[in-house]
Amino acid sequence: MKNSTKIQLGQHGPFVSRLGLGCMRMSSIWGGPTPDETESMATIHEALDNGINFLNTGDFYGAGHNELLVGKAIKGRRDDAFISVKFGAIFHNGQWLGMDLRPIAIKNFINYSLTRLGIETIDLYQPSRMDNSVPIEDIIGTVADLIKEGKVRHIGVSEITADQLRKANGVHPISALEIGYSLADRQIENDLLPTARELGIAVVAFANTAEGLLTGELNAPLAENDYRNHFSRFQGENLVSNLEKVDVLKQVASHKGYTPTQVAIAWVKEQGDQIMPLVSMSRRSRLPENIAAMDIMFTPEELNTLNTTFAIGAIRGGTYLQR
Secondary structure, three states, X not given: OOOOOEEEOOOOOOEEEOOEEEOHHHOOOOOOOOOOHHHHHHHHHHXXXXXXXXXXXXXXXXXXXXXXXXXXXXXOOHHHOEEEEEEOEEEEOOEEEEEOOOHHHHHHHHHHHHHHHOOOOEEEEEEOOOOOOOOHHHHHXXXXXXXXXXXXXXXXXXXXXXXXXXXXXHHOOOOEEEEEOEOOEOHHHOOHHHHHHHHOOEEEEEOOOOOOHHHOOOOOOOOOOOXXXXXXXXXXXXXXXXXXXXXXXXXXXXXXXXXXHHHHHHHXXXXXXXXXXXXXXXXXHHHHHHHHHOOOOOOHHHHHHHHHHOOOOOOOOOOOOOO
């Protein structure tokens, strides 16, 4: 990826790297083991060295561990990094309890995040989801107040509807929408993506390989202890049917000389200049492959094959990304 490859967050926002680094997998996920911190920090350093400055974390990733890790990694390199933080999700003993988006809670969350990260200002601050428990005006208005206090630079949102996005942007300009988007999860194309384009809001697209479905490395059935067995997409005949679609992706990738994962990331990148693929990594060895994906170009025939094979509704079953 060329260092000059940038994307603007919002109509008047900053320019950041077109490829984002998701740091979530550098911490324990769903009670699993914590990856090697030395390797995780080295991954962040190498990403920064390659011009990938958009670092995405959440105050609930690893119960604060992820922010502490990112904070250590960017120490002495604050100007090289653009820090995106999600807030609002409440966990206990690894179990999700719900959301807390009250203004009083947000004002508490921000100070803990700043302390763990070791910085004075968070570049992009966003509720991780909106559940209608608190008016959007109160949530976005509180973050807007944090901008006035100098604790936040820009406001983002995540996992919301088109109507919620429009309402949030009416309270304060929204710079970025973080949402799951892949060949296998295209529901946002119906209304959310057009709304973001209309409002000039950048899209930070995570889960580009749809929980590993698009890596080309899965076989049916999955191992009994695989967490994906909980999702209907990976069960029984659904998985068999879905892997038949993935075979087409594998053929396109093989013909182009790339991996299915690279082609899946590149497809997301090709959906618009305002879209950033956000790729989770915890090992340096994955950086070259993901960086190279950003230079992949498609012929009209290749795009037609992918878009037809993975049309909305073609993938059977869902995951927690299903809207």
